[in-house]
Amino acid sequence: MNRINKVFQKDGTIMSIYFTAGFPAKNDTLSIIKELDSAGVEMIEIGLPFSDPLADGPTIQNSSTIALKNGMNTIVLFEQLKNLRKMTDVPVVIMGYFNPILQFGIEKFCESCKEVGIDGLIIPDLPVDIYNDKYQKIFKSYGLLNMFLITPQTSEKRIKYIDGISEGFIYMVSSYNVTGAIKSFDSFQKKYFKRINEMNLTSPLLVGFGISNKNTFIDAGKYSRGAIIGSAYINWISDKGIYKTSEFIKSLRD
Amino acid sequence: MNRINKVFQKDGTIMSIYFTAGFPAKNDTLSIIKELDSAGVEMIEIGLPFSDPLADGPTIQNSSTIALKNGMNTIVLFEQLKNLRKMTDVPVVIMGYFNPILQFGIEKFCESCKEVGIDGLIIPDLPVDIYNDKYQKIFKSYGLLNMFLITPQTSEKRIKYIDGISEGFIYMVSSYNVTGAIKSFDSFQKKYFKRINEMNLTSPLLVGFGISNKNTFIDAGKYSRGAIIGSAYINWISDKGIYKTSEFIKSLRD
């Protein structure tokens, strides 16, 4: 069974932490993963940096720009991840825009993922329809799960459709916004979480976009299986460096 | 008999000197006239300065601008000329654009001219046709002669027409140009002077525009009764002051 599916079989709120590969420094990838592993996160998302990350806010954009300047790219990332599975059993997801994956070659990309022990993918600009038509088969053949997004604007019908295709979990985007840290959820967002929760979908839900503190993390846990935290963590390591990771995780948990 | 007509009855080349009233200084008018009189010029033209002297080149334009700044105007000029005829018997002509004369009032202007002993007028932008239709009568009634211009472009027919209307003399503009000093006449100009000369007009001719030195003055005298000198004299007094006038006149004559 895929590590992602396994993690959702356990109880408790899932914390999935996103970081951009190659940031702050080119070779921080494994060190960050080790930190996250020992801090006890349930899932890790590695961002493959892209020049034009149009779903991302300034924090992740900026980390991507630096990562690219540092020399990060797809080849380097897979090279760094060679010993990933000697180090951790936590499920690891790559989040990346479609173009770098296309240029690397989809088949080759899947192969590399499998080789290093990646469990799934979030490709924000690969629409679920095109995935379904053209790409699902190949990703599946390498045992990779593809997770898709829903937003407050997604119709009930389409949510059900996505529920049928998304594997592992559904990424519930918290608001009308690009990525970025906010302080708390408003009543509109909570109503939306509740509405989706009550749909009793097949796939479990994780909330993403805006989770930044204990407050938002706990709230996310109430309406879903957990949360994905990106910009807040990037801000933290920009500030304090990567070796204060466990403090960050603790500050959100208790 | 008008002093202008009288002067043309004598033999010899006529030298008519133009200066701008109010230049170099506001009250130079009578002093300049006195200088010209004792230098023995045959005719004097007083320029009434105008803000927009569109037939004039930079030298006269510039002297007009300064004269106006110095406070020269029509009233002042007539005031200055009160004792003109106590001082000289040389014919004196006012050369002025039509608008200041209109604003002063044509009748009043003629009256004032008569009072101070002005003999004639050159109004470059009062066309001969309109003069003929509307203004000749009034100027005549004050004994003022109006002189008109011809140019290398003026048709034979029109020259004859102008000859019928122009009084005193015809102002033969030497070239296609606004006023300004040149060094010598070219063959085109000489041909033109000759052509006009051979028309045997009723009115005597004076050449104007460009006479600046002995060379051009003597040439003018060959084809006409004499010449009008403006810019060259203005340049001279700008340079040397008004009391070196007789030197200037001598330099042209012998």
Place this chain on the structure above:
Amino acid sequence: MINYNVDKKGFYGNFGGAFVPEMLYPNLNELALNYVRISKSKSFKKKFNQLLKDYVGRPTPLYFAQSLSEKFKCKVYLKREDLCHTGAHKINNTIGQILLAKELGKKRIIAETGAGQHGVATATVCALLGFKCIIYMGEVDIKRQSPNVARMKMLGAEVRPAKSGSRTLKDATNEAIRDWISNPVDTHYIIGSVVGPHPFPDMVARFQSVIGYETVNQLNELENKSKPDYVIACVGGGSNAAGIFYPFLNDEDVKIICVEAAGKGVNTGKSAATSILGKEGIIHGSKTLLMQTNDGQITEPYSISAGLDYPGIGPMHANLYKSGRGEFISVTDKKAMEWGLLLSQMEGIIPAIETAHAFAILDQKKFKKNDIIVFNCSGRGDKDLDTFIEYFKL
């Protein structure tokens, strides 16, 4: 019936004529004898109309301005001369005159310009038909209308600064006239407005009359009427006004409003409101109203807009004023600038500052609900962006 057109001697009532030095007589006489004949000839008309259509982009629209109409409770139409090639009505006239110059065998073109629109329009037609082109422009105007200076240079024209007097339009005109005096044979002087000696005012008005005649056709189509209740235009020299008034001059059902530049205020000494501040006199060869001292010296006008910064008005307009046929209203810099911004933000049309003056009368006049008001939207504001930006600190 009174006739507000030119008479045989080149006068509009008491105004007009050709008060020029003899040196200009041959040129003006050649024009006066030929302009009507040539411009009415079949071959001329064909070329003129074809260039207006295919090159200038005529007919320009008659645009119903919805927001203005709602706000001012009448039917506001804009005659869109701002859409003409080069950005103002000026090119209608330069096309006409360059074709005439060609017919007369001229090789060299000179022109004066204030706002630069006429200079650009002249440089444009010279490039089009291969004429040498020299543009006189006041030093002050060269500074405040720099985009148009750049355009003239791109088009291959030589821009000569007029450095005398107020160094604006009046002085550029003096320089152009001096050039013409010095080059009477091969050169045609394309005057840019209905000013100067006869036959220029009438010639320019005829070439611009296409604006008015198109308006008649368009009103027929849009309103089933061949005349508006009001036609309104800004007046510098008066060519855009003459063009749109032309078909209506002798039809007193159509009210005519001329809008002049009050500058900082009519009585501040910084104004270009010629009809109020001017007296009869002669400027640039024409008897008309002009701003002058008691002594008859032409005074330096002032307006924020270079195209209205002229101390005279055309003789046709002087006659419209004196006869009462036209209503004259003057508008300050401040009002004009505000209306430039307002028109931009209400209708999406950035007008030339000259043009903006005309619209400002909407604040001052009361109209009836079904009144059809046609504004001549004489030019676009691209040339004035620096002035707008600085004025509003945008």
Place this chain on the structure above:
Amino acid sequence: MINYNVDKKGFYGNFGGAFVPEMLYPNLNELALNYVRISKSKSFKKKFNQLLKDYVGRPTPLYFAQSLSEKFKCKVYLKREDLCHTGAHKINNTIGQILLAKELGKKRIIAETGAGQHGVATATVCALLGFKCIIYMGEVDIKRQSPNVARMKMLGAEVRPAKSGSRTLKDATNEAIRDWISNPVDTHYIIGSVVGPHPFPDMVARFQSVIGYETVNQLNELENKSKPDYVIACVGGGSNAAGIFYPFLNDEDVKIICVEAAGKGVNTGKSAATSILGKEGIIHGSKTLLMQTNDGQITEPYSISAGLDYPGIGPMHANLYKSGRGEFISVTDKKAMEWGLLLSQMEGIIPAIETAHAFAILDQKKFKKNDIIVFNCSGRGDKDLDTFIEYFKL
């Protein structure tokens, strides 16, 4: 017969589609479901055509360029989009999209702009119809196209600088997309070219197709033919090209030439010649040709003209290139600038630098004596005067 139009899924051959984050799905789906229906409805067409006529000034002339025709020994026609209100073809599309946005109940408009022409066109229609308007523009472009920035401000739009990446058009587009993600309900994003996710490329091409259809009518009138031998246009994103090619896409008698910006030279690393330098990939939600590293990072293009400085081309054009239906030629900064001056001095038309690129192929291609060549004269050079002046030291 091959069909070069879009298919039902939003693809041109292998190119196109909507590769966008789920956050944009509702907006794009709403558009995809409605754009054809609405834009074909009688009431929409009436409003659209009326604004094109009375506000934009359409039809724009098809001008026979005498001097160019003589020099290059063929029949050169210019489709005069430079005469459109605001100065380029861009407004055809913004009029269409704003009417669509109104129909869909949107209240707020965003747009990206490179040269500023699309920004001005968008700000203009927003002023006209009372929409709030925000324009994203790269910091670099804000500097080099300052007159257009001023115009947008006059029109009441907010200009937001894009400070990421190369700070040009690509980055402005990213910012606009981010804004749309954040404001999916009340906002419509008016894309300015035939780029971006389906249905934008097809929608923009349809609104611009008026250029091509007018050309057909005008050729009928002028040449008694309904098709030219060549249609030629510059390609940034490709909207002016798509507009003039539209009626001829599937008629291979008509040769199609796309002119791209070679910048300092195709192989200098300072270029925007996408067809040669690009590879298949995804940019701004569309599968197309784009300039990128081996790693799939989008590279920073370069051209002296802000409107061609884009690392992709529209999917229609990618398909024209791959299929061989269109010929692609690239032209350097230097050539383009020279042609800007040449066109000014030969025809009295100062083109936008974008537009000038298209004309430069006259030096490179041989045409037959009776060949009819139609250039899309996509915009005027007023916005580029500073660049011209500096380049030529005028």
